[in-house]
Amino acid sequence: MHYPTRKDLLLGAGALATTLFFFVPCSVYLNNTQEFFTSPRTFVLLLALCAGAAFVLLSLACLPAPPRIRGFLLSVLAFLCAASWAQAYVLNWDYGLLDGSEISWTLFEARSFIDAGVWAALFLLVLIFGIWRRLSFRALFVALILMQAANLLVVHAGRGETATDAAADAGDVSINLHNQFVFSRNRNIILIVLDAYQTDVFNEYLEAHPEAKDRLPGFTYYPDAVTETYFTEFSIPSMLTGTRLIRPLFPSSRAFSDAMNDRLMNRSLPALLKKAGYYVGIYTSYAHRYYPPSVFGDIADNYAREAVFAPHYAGELERLMAVSLFRLTPHALKNNIHQRFLLDTEFDQDRDIF
Secondary structure, X not given: OOOOOHHHHHHXXXXXXXXXXXXXXXXXXXXXXHHOOOOHHHHHHHHHHHHHHHHHHHHHHHOOOOHHHHHHHHHHHHHHHHHHHHHHHHOOOOOOOOOOOOOOOOOOOHHHHHHHHHHHHHHHHHHHHHHHOOOOOHHHHHHHHHHHHHHHHHHHHHOXXXXXXXXXXXXXXXXXXXXXXXXXXXXXXXXXXXXXXXHHHHHHHHHHOHHHXXXXXXXXXXXXXXXXXXXXXXXXXXXXXXXXXXXXXXXXXXXXXXXXXXXXXXXOHHHHHHHOOOOOOOOOOOHHHXXXXXXXXXXXXXXXXXXXXXXXXXXXXXXXXXXXXXXHOOHHHHHHHHHHHHOOOOOOOOOOOO
């Protein structure tokens, strides 16, 4: 039997394709579902298609190779699989929010040397065991696939009952942003919450720039407003319903969730405005998670079938792949990846704007 077999190459191609184009992007998505409007089911399908296409291309590139080249190709697959997994899951450094602004990065720092050392060590190990000892790497490929699959299950389960139920309820319904800045000529009721924003900082800004108030005519600013809890998930429903909605007041999580949903659907500000004939729109990236269609489907007018968003799938998929690529590359290359695919703002952008 020739070393390696075609099955070894197929297994290696499958492990690399799923790591790069399915497992790591899925992990990024599940940890940041609030940043995307595309439903989990649609993303899983799109990522599965990407991984399948990558597997086909890798297989077509490796299988026709003569036996004397296959060992080298298998070693390359093993090295890329191991290094990518280590970078994405073990060397997953904190670079702050990837919100389009600059990241804190310098070339010669500890992270750069650690990443380079790990990649070099893995290269040497693969060289020794793959080319000299002719290892098939089957155990490595299977282990990486199983570990990443288990990680996705753990992350999915860790999203909690609310997230799971919301994802199931959402189905193929998403938020329509087309009328986000369309207002009535007669009367509008707009609620803006400065979530996680320091009140004293905003007050200082208004004192230094009193003309800023002119940009929001007709608004009332409440500088001393106090919420019931520091969790957005609970404080917003309390503000919308005018009632106390905190977990310790209820005997179980299910009782708390049922009470919150009932009050939101029947006694909340959006529900009352809807009954009064207003067009109600909810514009938050957390809508699928905390405002599922099962609760707000009859209240918010901007919930739409996901087919409306089909033209935007490519843009969100591209953004997800860019973040995944950033996570997969060693520190020395991250700034180049960020500058090319994730940097959206000018270096000298005036951020003194609200």
